[in-house]
Amino acid sequence: MANEQSVSFFEEKGKHTGILSWILTTDHKRIGLLYLFSILTLFLVGVTFAFLMRLELIAPGKTIVEPNTYNSLFTLHGVIMIFLFIIPGIPAAFGNFFLPIQIGARDVAFPRLNLMSWWLYMSGAALALYSLFSGAAPADTGWTFYAPYSIRTGTNVSLTVFAAFVLGFSSILTGVNFITTIHRMRAPGMGWFKMPLFQWSLYATAWIQIIATPVVGITLLLLIFERTFGIGVFDPSKGGDPILYQHLFWIYSHPAVYIMILPGMGVISEIIPVFARKTIFGYKFIAYSSLAIASVGSLVWGHHMFVSGQSYTADVIFSLLTFLVAIPSAIKVFNWVATLYKGSIELTTPMLFSLSFIFLFAIGGLTGLMQGALAINVHIHDTSFIVAHFHYVMFGGTGFAFFGALHYWFPKMFGRMYNEKAAKTGWALLFVGFNTLYFPLFVIGWMGMPRRYYDYLPQFHTGHLVSTIGSWIVIAGILVLLINLLRSLRKGAKAGANPWAAATLEWQIASPPPMENFHEIPEVTKDPYDFKGVVVR
Amino acid sequence: MIIDASSMPQTVNNVFIVILAISVALLALITFLMIYFVIKYHRKKNTKPKDIEGNLVLEIVWTVIPTLLVLGMFYYGWIGYKIMREVPEDAMEIDVVGRMWAWEFEYENGMKTDTLYVPQNKAIKLNLRSQDVLHSFFIPAFRVKHDVVPGLENGFLWFNPTDLGSYDVLCTEFCGQEHAYMKTKVVVIPQEEYDSWYGTPADTTATGQAQSDEDSAEAPADNIPEGLALLTNEGCIACHTLDGTPMVATSFKGLFGRKQIVISNGVERRITIDDEYFKKSIVEPGADIVKGYDNMMPVPDEPLSEDDMKAMIAYIKGL
Amino acid sequence: MTVTTEFAVEKHSDHTGAKIGMWLFLFTELLLFGGVFILYSVYRYKYAQDFHIAAFELNKVMGAVNTIILLTSSLTMALSIGALQRYNRKLANIFLVSTILLAVLFLVNKYFEWGAKIDHGIYPGSKLMESSFNYGENLFFGLYYSMTGLHGVHVIVGIVLLTVMLYIINKEPGSVYVIEPKRAREMEGSRIMLGKNASTNPQDIALIDDTVRRVEISVRHYNTEKTFDRSNIIKLENSGLYWHLVDIIWIFLFPLFYLIT
C-alpha cells in the first residue's frame, strides 16, 4: 500500500511555490500544519498574559500592573485560550491532518472551505490582537462578556466580540467539513465501527460546533448591536434581561467545553491502545459515550447560573442534568483504565501525557461535580475554585491531550523523531508545575477567594504565592517541550512509516505522507486497534 | 482555615465533605489501578498482551454505580440548597444596593450604612438590588452568595449568623475597574447591643465589634460634614476622589469653575462647571459625558433632594 | 531520456456530499435565527400586552405583500432548478432572473417600510422611543429591527449568490488543464495523443520537445442531455436551498411581528 519512494506533501510542487504554497493550499495536511503553528503561536501569546497575571498576583496590592491592565489581561487570556487555542486546537490541527487519512480518504469533502476556515481563523486572531491596541483600551469584561457591563464599558469590547464571532464562523466551517467527510468519504470497508475512536470524537464535536456555535454568534452580534444602536435586548435600563444574555451565552459556551474535551478524549483513545498493545476495551461504549456527552452536554448550560437569579426550578433541573453528563465521561475513564489491564505497556512520552490526562481530567471532572451540587456551588461560584476546575479540565485535560497528540503524531507529520529524554523531562516539569500552579487555587477558592480579582485579602497570600511559583515550573516545562520539538524538526533522526507499530491507517503510509495520502484508496478489513502482525517500520 | 459563622456552613460543609470523600476515593482507585497496571504489565515484564474486547457486565456495573452516586450527590446538594432558598417567616429584612464599587445597606427603619450590621442568631433576609451592572454579594464565612442584578426585583439571600465578629463581604461578579475593591464587612453583634444601636442610629460607635474593625465606616456621625457624608453614602467617592487625582471619573477637587469638554448627544462642546451642570450630572448622568471618560455613572436609586445637592456642592466647593 | 509523468484529473463530484454540506450550513443559519427567536419568545411572554400594542405600528399590508413576494420568489427558484434539471437553460435563466428581481423588490419594500418607521422617529435610541415607549414596546422594536435587519442581510447575500449562479450556469461548461513549464520539461520526449483512436494516425500525435513551454489541454462539454455539466445543477439546487431557508424564516417573522395585534 505504502510507496516509500513517493514524494512527501512537503516536497510536492503544486500550483504555487514558497509561502503561497502554504497559505493558498487546499491540502488538508498543509492546512492542518498551518493551524498547528498558528495555534501554538497564539497559545504563547495567551500564556504570556497568564504569566503576567500570575506575577501580579504574587503578592497583595499592586505588583506590576494597574487594575485596568489586569482586567484586560484576564479577558484577553480567556478569549485567546478559549477561542484561539483550545476550541480549534485538536480538531483544526490534528483533526484536519488525520481525519481524512484515518478513514482512508485523500482530502476532506470541501478543501476550499477548509482553507477559508483557516483564513477566517487568522482574521479572527488578527482582530483579537488588533483590539488590544486600538480603541480606548483593550476589552475588560472577562471572556464571558456579561451584559450590562459589556454594554456600558468604554473599552474595545465590540472589536473583541467581533473577533470571537469570526472565529465562530471558522469553527462552523470545520464542523461542516468534518461531518460531510465522515459521512461520505470513508474508504471501502471502513464501516462506522471500524473507524478509529478519534473519528467518533471529532464527529460528535462537529455536531456541537454546528448546533451551538450559531447561538453564540447571534448573541455576540446582538451585543454589538446593543453597543452601537442600543436595541435594548440585554440592557435592563431599556427593559432587557441580563440573565437572558447569560442563557444565550452558555447555550453555546457549555457545549463548547465539550468541543474542547471530546477531541482530547479521542486522542487518548488512540494513544492508550497503541502503547498497551491491545485493543481498546469497550469500543462501542467509548464511541457512543462521545455522542452521549455531545447531546446531554447541550442541556446543562444553566449550571453556570445557579446564583445568577434564574429561577429555583431551573437551578434544580440544570443541576440534575449536570450530574447526568458526568456518566458518559466516567464510562470513558473506566474503559481506558481497563484497556491497560493485561497489556504490554510502554511508557513513551505520548503515553505519559495520556495517563496524566486521565489523572488530571479526573480531578477536574470530579471538582466539576462539586460545582454542580447546588449547595456547594453557591459558595464556590466565581471563586478561584472554578478557575482551578477549568484549568484542570482544559489545560490538564485538553492541553495535555494536545501535547500528547503532538508527540504521538510528530513523527508522522514531520518524518522525524524527537529526543525522548528531553520530552520526558518536559512532561515531568509540566506535570509537577501544573499541580503546583492550580491545586492551591482550589484551596483558596474554597476559602472564598473570588476570581477576576486584581488584589486580594492577606489570608490568600500563601496560596497565590505557591501558585505563581508553579507557573514558573510550567514555563520551564513548556519551553523544554517546544524547544525539543523545534530542534527535532531539523536534527531529529528520520522516522519510519510506523515507529509505534500502530494499526490505524495513517501509520500505513509514508512519514511524512505523500500529497494524495494513498496512491490507491485502501480496502479496510481490520479493526483500528488490531495489532496482530503490525510491526515497527 | 475557613471560617464558619452562620447556620449555612454546617450544611454546605457536609455536602462538600461527602462529595469530596467519594471523589477522593474514586480518584485514588483510578490512580492506583493505572499505576498498578503500568508496573505489573510493563513491556519489560509482559511482552504478550492479551486482547480483551470488552465486558458487558463490567460496562453495566460502571454505568449504574456512577449513576447512583451522582444521583445521590445531586439530591444531597439540592437539599442543602433548598434551605438556602427558603427564608424563615420571621426573618429581618435589609435592603442591599450594589453599585460600582460600593455596597449600601438600608434597614427597615430607613437607616443607611455601608457596613452591614446584623444581630446574632436571627434570620436575616437581604433583598438585593443593583443600580448599574451585575454584582454578586458574597459572604464566605456564611457560605452565601447571590448575584445582584439590575432590573431584577426579587433577588435575595438569607442567613442566620451564629458567631459574633466581623466578616468579609466581597463582590464576586466582575463589575469593572475596582471590582476587587468592592468589599465591606458584615458585623454580627449581640441582639441587645443591636437593639440599642438600631433604636438610636447616632449611637453606632457604642458597639464594641464595630469599633474594633478598622474598615467599618459608620452611619453618619455628627463630626462629619453633611456634604461628605452624603457623597460617601451615595457612593460617589467610589469613583470621584476628593484629592484631585482622577480615577474612574474626574476628581471633585476643584470641580467648580473648571472648564471641561463634554460630549452631549455625540457632539463635543465646551462648558464651565457650575451648580446647574452639577445637578444635571446627577439627575441625568448620560446627558453630558466628560470627554475621555465612560458613560458609567449610575442614577441614584432615589432622586437626591435639592437640599442634599446643595450640601454636596457646598462641601465640594470647600475642598 | 524518458520521463513519464502521470497526471490525474479528479473532479470532486459527490452531489450528495455537497448537499449534506449545504444542509449543515443551513442548520447553523436556522440556529442563528433560533437564538433571536428565544429572545423573542421570552420577551413576548413577559410583555405580551406591549407587543400587542407595538405591533399596530407595523404596516400589515406591506408585510403581507412582502410575504407574497418572497413566496413567489421561492416558486420561481424551484422552477428554475426544475428547468435546469430538464436541461432547459433558457427557462432556468428566466426563472432565476425573476427570483433575483423579486428579491430586489422585497428589499425595496423593506427600505420604504423601515424608512417610514424611522421618519416616525421609531428606531433604537430615538427620542420618541426613550421618552414615550415602555419596556415592552422598546424591546419589540429592538427585536423587530434586529431580526428583519438580519433577514434583510440574508436576502442581500441571497441576491449575490443567485447572481453568481446566473453567471455560472451560463458559462460554457468545460475546463482547461495547464501543465506548467517545469512539468512540461519533465515530459520532454513523451507524446501526447489527441483523440481517442489516435495511436495509428501520426498527425494526431504530438511530440513534446524542448521547444514546448507549456501544454494546455482544454476539455469542452456540450449541453446535450448526456454531457450537461451536472455539477451546475447541484450548485443551483444548493443556492435554491439557501433561498428557501430565507423564505422559511420570513414565514415565521411575518406573523410574529405583523399579525400579533
Add this chain to the structure above:
Amino acid sequence: MAHQEPEQHIVSYGTYVLVWLGLLVLTGLTVAVAGTDLGNFSVWMAILIAGIKSLLVLFIFMHIRYESQLFTVMILIVLFALVIFISLTFFDVSYR
C-alpha cells in the same frame, strides 16, 4: 469513494405551482385568523400555520421528500435542539 449518484427526482412544474398556491392560501388564512380574536390561542394558530407553510417549502421546494432519510433525521435533531433550548430557558423565565 465513488458514490452512486442517486437518481435525480424531477418534480413537475405543476406541483410547484400548486404548492405555491397553497402557500398563498395559507398566508391569507393566517392574516384572516389574526383579525379574529382568539385570545392566547391566536399565537399558536399563527405558529401552526407558519409551521405548515414551512413544511410545504421543506418537503417540496427543498426536496426533502425525495432525499434520503438522513436529511430528515438531521433536520429533526436540529429542531429538537432548538425546542430544548427554548423550553429549558422557559424553566427559568416562567418560574422566576
